[in-house]
Each structure stands twice: as structure tokens, then as C-alpha cells.
Amino acid sequence: MTPPPPPFRFTRGKDDVAFDPALGDGELVAARAALTQGRWTEVRALLARTGTDWDLRGHRLVVLGEGKSTAAWAREWQLAEPESPDAAALAASAAVFRAAAGKQSPETARDACMRAARMTPADPTPWLNLLILARRTGTDDEQVRAFDQVRGRHRGHHHGHHLMTQCLAERQKTDGDDPFHEVYEFAEWAAGEAGAGSPLAALPLVALIERFRVLAESGALPPNPTGLPYWTSSRARTSVRAAFVWWLDWHGGHHPRLPLDLNYLAFGKFHSGDTVEAAALFNRIGSQATRVPWTYPDRDPMKAFRTARNYALGFGSS
Template sequence: MSPPPPPLGRSRRRAAAQALDAALDDTELLAARAALAQGRWQAARGLLAQTGDDWDRRGHRVAVLALEPYCAAWAQDWLGVEPDSGDAAVLLALAEVRRVLRGKGKPDRAREACRAAAALAPADPTPWLGLLMLEHAGATGEEVLRLFGEVRARYADHHHAHHLIVARLAETRAEAGPDPLHEVYDFANWAAEQAPADSPLAILPVVAHAERYRVLAAAGHEPGDPAASGHWVGRRARQVMKAAFDWWLEWEHEGHPRRLVDLNFLAHAKVCEGRGAEAAALFHRIGEHATPAPWSYPDRDPYSAFRAARDSALGTA
């Protein structure tokens, strides 16, 4: 296990919080969240109405708004004013899920809220995303895959849902050690092949590789420093990284709400692979928008790991 990082000063903590903000670069979401934190849910109402059935963006925005500590109370107020609002119901549902994940809510209450939201908005995959987030660690594999199927039935290329499934699959058979034929790789390759040519799910095999490293390192099968691991330098790994980087060069999606999640995974992989120039190109696109995963893998401070990797790649260390 690597030693803990030194404590951050106040200005560095503020910078880390801004860099690791789940809202990423969505300025409209940032404004709506700030209003919601003050109890003004009307901004969230307008934001979700504007988002419509852009399902990846809707899932991202609802999941981030739901992180606000008092979101459940404000969503309940909104639902009291508009009891038939699917937007209010799904925001309440994911807020209850977030409360459970923070150890403060009741799982049955969150499940009930998700089912109520699904009834009000049957075409929306977001309530099912909430259930998938809730059951990610505790439910049986069959139940998790059933919920994933409910998401895909409404939107087959759902970005967040695919990431959750990859993280869950990567955790199977950790005790067996490295396995190039592990099912998480098969799933990620299948999902990437099934998706349209311009889909960011093309990056999913890279995500699978990082998630599997997280699990193997935690089990003691890989070193705690990912750059010191051979996990990214085998022939198969290099093929996966090259295919994903080539896809990014051809199809870069500046408008996808979670593209910075993919770019962080891809930059991390390029750093671990020792491809500094390619990593630098990705860091230029990422800017300050770091994501906790995969920079925290297996037990690192994500902001410090991101800054060190970025500075090295950009030649400013």
C-alpha cells in the first residue's frame, strides 16, 4: 500500500474540490445546483425541462443535483407543488439513493421513490439508473443485470449505467489474480462493438482495464502505483489503448455531458502506458476537470495523482 499523501493546505483543498466537481464543465448545472442549495428548486425545474430526453445529460444532471445535501427536502417541496412532475419525482428518487450511499437514508424508501418516479416517467431510464446505483454493491449479479436491462430497454447506450456495470463485473473473482479472459473485458468489448461508431462507449474497454487494476491492486495482485504496474503494457492492453485513442482522435465529442470522465480514464491509461505525448494531448482537453476515478486507484489522493501525472506529461514538473 502506498503511503498517504501529505495533507493539502486550504487553497489546495479548494482547488481540489473545484477540480473534482462532479458537475464537470456543465455551467448550467452548476448554476441550478447553487440555487438548489439555497432551496430554490425552480432553477432545477427549468434545467431538467430544458434537458428533455437527452438521457445521458439528464442522468448526469439529476445525479449531480442529487448530491446536494438537502436535495431530498427541496425535491419533496417541488413534488408537493407539482405532484405529477416526473422531473421532481426522479430528482427525489436519486436524492434518496444518494442519502443511502452516504449512510444516512433507508434503502426501502429509496427503492420506493425510484419506482414512483419510473411510474410517472416510464420512458425515462434515470429512475432505473438510481436503482442500479443503489443495488450496485449489495444485490445479486442477476438483479444488477436485470436493472441494467431496464436502463438499456429505454436507452441502449446509457453511459453512466455501462460504467457501473463494468465496475461491478471487474470485482468478480479478484482472488484468482490477473486473467486476460476475464468477463469484464468481454462485456466492455461487446458494449463498444454494439454501440454506434461515434458512441463514447468505445472507451469502455479502457475503463474495464482500469477497474480491473483497482480490484487486483486492492487484492495484492498489482502494485499500489499504477504506473509501476505491468497492467497497461501487455500486447492486448496496448491494442485497447490505441483503439480508444484513435477513436478519440476521429470522433471527439465535445458536447457529451460525461466526456471528461472518459478523457480522464484515457489520460490515466496513457500515463500508465508511458505515452507522455498522447497523455499531454488529453490533459489539454481535460483542463482542470479531474475525476476521482481512476486517479484514486487503488488508494491514492485523486487530486495529487492527477496533478502529478498532468505536470509530468505537460513537462512542467
């Protein structure tokens, strides 16, 4: 399953944090390095091994598509193997990120995604890329259409649900807390549809955090949620409790998707005042914690992460 945002990865020291969207996928890291040197055959082999694990395929293509030289090497691969659906999928992913960065038109990126979609009708990845594009450059209707196509091909697609939650959370900026916002209804519906044991059980908490992020960025809420009624409300408690129950029932801690949801749970627990359970989660996450869910212009997410983690573990705020 997909591990959307990048994790914290401690490099030269405890205060030196770097982000790697590969999220510890060693095969992906190796293929990405090879692609920067033009060795697209290693990406071909990686995607062949990935097969129809749609969550993993989507994650790998998104990470590869963000590479600065990916578009050029994907074109070379397409010239060598014009009928390759994997080459088309890689080119589409690269086109989406180039369009999002303003380096080519969104229309060109959409065409590339549709070409990839026609070559592999069962693959949700071209539609996932269209959802990424729609979030950056498209309309609300385009976001919904792309998400529906993702979900129609893989009902539990993790990255697709997280992206749609972010899209909805970013709509209708208001002057304060809005407990009936559509993002909450969507998250509760998706979690209920997913059933017991699904990682999407954490989606209501994700919605709460993503909506807080939007309101904090707009200045409608303070940048630090600690002590806000918003975080001690029945909605917050219910969301955290449901997500924590999911975590307790979840098996297979080696799964590459797991750190993202544990991060949401840990910060949800911390800001709901459950520091004991938050400490247990921070211990479980270790150095694989993802970016602090609420990140705004005047707040250092790395410092916020260290402060929250140390406080929850009983080390103080330094």
C-alpha cells in the same frame, strides 16, 4: 451524454484541487444552488429544458440528488405538484443517495425509483438510480436487471455502461491479473454494439483501469501500475489504441462528456509508456481532468495526477 466521475477544478492555487460533479454545467450549478435555498422551481425549469436528453437528464438528477437538503425540498415539490414526474424523479435520486449513506432503507429508495419509473416509462433515469443503489446495497442480479432496463430505454447510455463496468470489475477479487474476467468481455461487447464514433468505444480501456483499481485496492497488484506487464500486455495496448482512435475521430470537443474519456486515455497512454501521446492528451484535458482512475487508501490522487501530468509533459516528477 453523462459525465460520471467529477473533474479536477483548480481553485485557490495550482496544488489546491476541488471536485465538482456538475462538470462545468453552468445551468446545473445554478439550479443546485437555488435548491439548497428551497427554490425548487428553478430545478423544475432546468429539467423541463433538459427534456428527453436522457444522458444529460440522468447526470443532472444524479448531481442534484446528492445534495444534503434535496430530499426535503423534493418532498415539498411533490406536495405542491403531486403529479409531477420530475419531482418524483428528484425525490427518487435523493432517496438513493440517502440509502447509500445509511440514512434510510434501500427498500424505501427502491419504491421511490419505481414510482418515478411508472410516471415516465421511457425515462432510463429511475433505473440508473436503481443501478447506483444496487452497486451500493444490492445483489449482482439486481445490478444486471437495472442495467438492462437502462439500456433498453437508451442503448448508448454512458453513465449506465460505466456503472455496470464498475459493478463487474468489483466482482471476483483474485490474487492477481485475470485476463479472462467478465468485465473485459462486457466492455468489448458494449463497445462493439455501440459502433464507430460512440464514446463507448473507450469502454475496454475503462474496464482495464477499473479492474486494476479493484486488484490494487485488494493488494493483489502493486498500487502503481507503471512498468507492470499488465500495462504492457496486448490487451492494454489494444484497449488504449482503440480508445485513442475513437478520440481522434471524435468531434465536438465542447461536449461535457469528453473530459472523462480523455482522462482514461491519458492515464492509459502514460502507464503504457506512450508519454508523447499522453502529453498531448493531458494538454487537451487541461484543468478538466477527472479523478485518477486508480485511487486507493494510501495514495493521494491529486498528487498522483500532478506527478503523472508533469512527467508526461516533461516537467519532471515534482
